[in-house]
Amino acid sequence: MYRKIFISVFAVFLALLSVLTLALPKKEFSDNENRALAVFPTVSAAAILDGSFMEDFSSWLADHFVGRDFWVSVKTVCEKMLLKTENNGVYSGKDGYLLDSFDASSLLHFDENLKALAAFEERLRTVCGIEMKTIVAPVAADVFADKLPPFAETVDCGALFAQIAAEVDGFIPLSDLFDQHRDEYLYYRTDHHWTGLGAYYAYTAFCEAIGQRAASPQEAMIQPVCDDFFGTTYSRYGLFDGKNADTILAPDPAFCGGMTVQKDRETTDSIYSPQKLSEKDKYLYFLGGNDSKVTIQTENHNGRHLLLIKDSYANSFLPYIVRDYETVTLLDMRYYKGLVPQLIEQANITDVLFLYNLKSFAEDEYIPYINFDE
Amino acid sequence: MVFSSLEFLCVFLPLVLLLHTAAPVRFRNPILLFFSLFFYAWGEPVYVLLMIFSIVMNFLFGRSIDRARENAGKKRILLTWDVILNLALLGVFKYTDFFIDNLNLILPVELPSAGIVLPIGISFFTFQAMSYVIDVYRDDAPVQENVLDFGLYISLFPQLIAGPIVRYSTVALEINHRTLSLKESAQGIQRFVIGLAKKVLLANNIGFLWSQLSATEDLSAVSAWLGAIAYAFQIYFDFSGYSDMAIGLGHILGFHFLENFDYPYISSSITEFWNRWHISLSTWFKEYVYIPLGGNRHGTAKQVRNILIVWLLTGFWHGASWNFILWGLYYGVFLLVEKFIVRRFQSKIPALFRHVGTLLIVLFGWVLFAFTETGDLFAYLGSLFGAHGFCDTTALYDLSTQALSLVILALAATPLPAKFGKTLRQKLQSKPALLLILELVWFLGLFAVCIAYLVDSTYNPFIYFRF
Numbered sequence: 001m002y003r004k005i006f007i008s009v010f011a012v013f014l015a016l017l018s019v020l021t022l023a024l025p026k027k028e029f030s031d032n033e034n035r036a037l038a039v040f041p042t043v044s045a046a047a048i049l050d051g052s053f054m055e056d057f058s059s060w061l062a063d064h065f066v067g068r069d070f071w072v073s074v075k076t077v078c079e080k081m082l083l084k085t086e087n088n089g090v091y092s093g094k095d096g097y098l099l100d101s102f103d104a105s106s107l108l109h110f111d112e113n114l115k116a117l118a119a120f121e122e123r124l125r126t127v128c129g130i131e132m133k134t135i136v137a138p139v140a141a142d143v144f145a146d147k148l149p150p151f152a153e154t155v156d157c158g159a160l161f162a163q164i165a166a167e168v169d170g171f172i173p174l175s176d177l178f179d180q181h182r183d184e185y186l187y188y189r190t191d192h193h194w195t196g197l198g199a200y201y202a203y204t205a206f207c208e209a210i211g212q213r214a215a216s217p218q219e220a221m222i223q224p225v226c227d228d229f230f231g232t233t234y235s236r237y238g239l240f241d242g243k244n245a246d247t248i249l250a251p252d253p254a255f256c257g258g259m260t261v262q263k264d265r266e267t268t269d270s271i272y273s274p275q276k277l278s279e280k281d282k283y284l285y286f287l288g289g290n291d292s293k294v295t296i297q298t299e300n301h302n303g304r305h306l307l308l309i310k311d312s313y314a315n316s317f318l319p320y321i322v323r324d325y326e327t328v329t330l331l332d333m334r335y336y337k338g339l340v341p342q343l344i345e346q347a348n349i350t351d352v353l354f355l356y357n358l359k360s361f362a363e364d365e366y367i368p369y370i371n372f373d374e
Numbered sequence: 375m376v377f378s379s380l381e382f383l384c385v386f387l388p389l390v391l392l393l394h395t396a397a398p399v400r401f402r403n404p405i406l407l408f409f410s411l412f413f414y415a416w417g418e419p420v421y422v423l424l425m426i427f428s429i430v431m432n433f434l435f436g437r438s439i440d441r442a443r444e445n446a447g448k449k450r451i452l453l454t455w456d457v458i459l460n461l462a463l464l465g466v467f468k469y470t471d472f473f474i475d476n477l478n479l480i481l482p483v484e485l486p487s488a489g490i491v492l493p494i495g496i497s498f499f500t501f502q503a504m505s506y507v508i509d510v511y512r513d514d515a516p517v518q519e520n521v522l523d524f525g526l527y528i529s530l531f532p533q534l535i536a537g538p539i540v541r542y543s544t545v546a547l548e549i550n551h552r553t554l555s556l557k558e559s560a561q562g563i564q565r566f567v568i569g570l571a572k573k574v575l576l577a578n579n580i581g582f583l584w585s586q587l588s589a590t591e592d593l594s595a596v597s598a599w600l601g602a603i604a605y606a607f608q609i610y611f612d613f614s615g616y617s618d619m620a621i622g623l624g625h626i627l628g629f630h631f632l633e634n635f636d637y638p639y640i641s642s643s644i645t646e647f648w649n650r651w652h653i654s655l656s657t658w659f660k661e662y663v664y665i666p667l668g669g670n671r672h673g674t675a676k677q678v679r680n681i682l683i684v685w686l687l688t689g690f691w692h693g694a695s696w697n698f699i700l701w702g703l704y705y706g707v708f709l710l711v712e713k714f715i716v717r718r719f720q721s722k723i724p725a726l727f728r729h730v731g732t733l734l735i736v737l738f739g740w741v742l743f744a745f746t747e748t749g750d751l752f753a754y755l756g757s758l759f760g761a762h763g764f765c766d767t768t769a770l771y772d773l774s775t776q777a778l779s780l781v782i783l784a785l786a787a788t789p790l791p792a793k794f795g796k797t798l799r800q801k802l803q804s805k806p807a808l809l810l811i812l813e814l815v816w817f818l819g820l821f822a823v824c825i826a827y828l829v830d831s832t833y834n835p836f837i838y839f840r841f
Contacts, residue, residue: 002810003556009814010563017825018384033833049419061380062832072833074826083778088833151771238833
């Protein structure tokens with residue numbers, strides 16, 4: 001009798017898992033993973049013989065497994081109970097911070113990117129007469145090193161910044177400035193980006209470097225636009241406990257001024273995409289995503305045309321500087337397939353800013369494309 | 375297909391158990407054979423033909439040998455051919471590139487590599503097939519007259535890809551006469567869940583640490599030792615977990631396979647270790663190589679030769695690479711030393727020293743086992759002896775985050791948890807309802823956590839935006 005119950009409970013549990021997984025409606029996109037989920041593979045003799053059908057079936061089953069996010073959080077809880085402080089490359093740190101790890105395995109392309117950037121800067125200076133500025137944003141795991149779990153190692157970021165400063169003219173160091181403000185809300189707790197405040201401090205350093213007065217936070221009218229943001233490190237850590245939601249801060253649209261924003265597939269009149277605030281990845285509030293090329297025409301007619309070569313850190317930096325230029329052209333080298341030197345000529349570029357965060361600068365494999373001219 | 379996958383646990387297994395239990399007895403074997411072939415074909419859609427070939431070939435040889443029982447000479451020739459053909463299959467599909475690579479070292483011309491991919495489980499099913507034909511030859515097992523039933527013995531999915539190597543005589547009766555019982559099914563489920571947890575929760579997680587450390591250069595000594603210990607745990611829990619799952623599934627389906635692991639890491643001598651580690655393989659080599667070679671019956675010199683041959687082959691069976699051969703001979707030498715030298719004063723060594731010494735020998739054995747490239751091996755040995763410092767932050771981080779896991783792994787490698795379970799069951803004999811609740815919470819809980827880890831292993835957040 002008791003054996004019967006034991007076996008039946010197992011049988012029912014197994015049956016529920018398989019029936020629900022196979023029968024429930026399927027989602028096409030996973031918000032937490034920020035990717036399209038697998039579709040059911042087509043059956044063909046070739047796909048079965050080379051085993052690809054079986055592999056695709058496995059992915060499909062796993063992607064649509066009943067209660068997928070629940071199971072992921074069960075695993076994260078178990079890892080926590082085993083006193084592990086890291087999950088999927090994210091540390092669970094102090095003060096509710098989920099910090100993106102940055103170890104030596106991320107330094108894949110640092111040397112070649114640095115070389116490419118130095119060559120690009122020299123070429124701009126000597127050939128085009130443009131003094132490029134470079135901002136490489138510190139990463140949270142370094143600035144907030146005191147929030148990391150014990151013995152968790154981060155790459156020696158100071159050494160990397162020193163290398164960049166030595167080889168690239170116009171480099172604007174942020175480490176000391178961020179260190180002074182380390183008690184402030186510089187980075188999101190649940191996302192790998194800097195906050196509107198972190199971006200603001202970077203803006204002040206940028207203004208100082210180009211000899212321009214920076215607007216005060218009051219002038220920029222920095223304000224919260226949402227307070228229920230759970231970003232990428234939250235998704236990767238996989239606990240989904242709904243705690244430590246982040247607040248997105250941004251300058252008021254009135255500070256940025258009127259503009260026309262020409263993206264890859266649409267044209268709008270603002271940097272901001274408020275409709276993204278109702279989706280999972282609310283950081284897309286800035287520019288709505290990463291287009292290969294964005295051209296912004298402002299109402300300022302001072303004849304200054306900025307080229308901003310950037311990763312997603314620049315998206316929340318842009319609102320502070322956009323009003324200082326007649327046009328701003330943003331290039332994402334991961335997706336932009338045109339030639340940068342030609343573009344500089346065609347768009348009458350007068351100023352160039354290179355803005356990446358240190359981790360993507362070390363990992364990105366597309367940065368050397370900035371030098372390609374044929 | 376592997377047991378530790380969602381498609382096995384949530385699609386294949388429920389289906390096969392449902393059909394096997396519900397079907398009339400005469401349909402059970404065809405159902406199991408069909409699903410076993412499907413199970414193999416899922417991972418090896420082409421090589422399944424190779425397995426079917428091996429089934430038919432060994433079936434025919436077994437029957438011919440049985441028909442020739444009055445003719446000793448003919449029997450012998452048939453057996454010789456069967457062994458040659460089986461070894462040829464294994465040689466071609468497992469060892470071709472090893473031989474080509476080594477020939478290239480001595481030949482003036484460069485032979486192209488054949489690029490043959492190893493069929494999953496070929497080492498296991500070839501050895502099972504040979505054991506059958508040899509047993510029929512020796513009259514140790516009855517001949518199987520039905521090719522489908524013989525095919526079931528070779529391809530039976532619980533033990534197909536990672537053992538244990540089941541001798542035909544063990545299951546000969548159960549192939550045609552087996553009974554299913556609630557008691558055995560319940561035990562089988564529990565055994566399966568334990569095996570799954572060993573594989574998914576223990577082996578995979580500590581294996582992740584090993585794969586990180588073994589890929590890192592210039593490890594500190596503490597990290598290197600941690601890595602070696604992690605690998606030792608990974609390989610034990612992986613392998614014995616598969617055996618547990620096989621034995622458990624066997625119980626549910628009405629088969630009784632022999633135990634394959636018996637807490638090897640509590641051994642206090644190398645001889646004892648090999649009596650507890652991969653028992654079905656040691657038994658195979660003892661039965662079909664060591665004893666036929668004469669065993670210990672023709673003087674010490676022959677015995678030493680036989681032991682070294684057995685361990686050379688045992689090593690080579692584990693993989694087509696020199697380090698496995700070395701690993702086998704390494705054990706051969708330690709076993710000889712124990713047999714002929716240490717045995718005389720073994721009782722005078724304190725138990726703790728014997729145990730630690732055995733574990734150290736096993737640990738270095740695993741380092742030898744892990745690296746197919748000599749350069750990597752020596753680099754790792756260097757790290758173990760402090761070539762890159764004693765300790766660093768990485769080591770401290772790994773130690774602090776793995777400490778609890780290591781304690782759990784060490785406990786799980788001893789008979790203590792099983793003893794605890796047994797005592798608890800006896801204590802609660804008078805309270806079956808409470809026992810049922812505890813068992814459900816524990817086994818269903820473990821199973822659910824395994825599912826969580828399996829689902830999570832496919833969780834792959836994409837940091838960049840969709841494009």
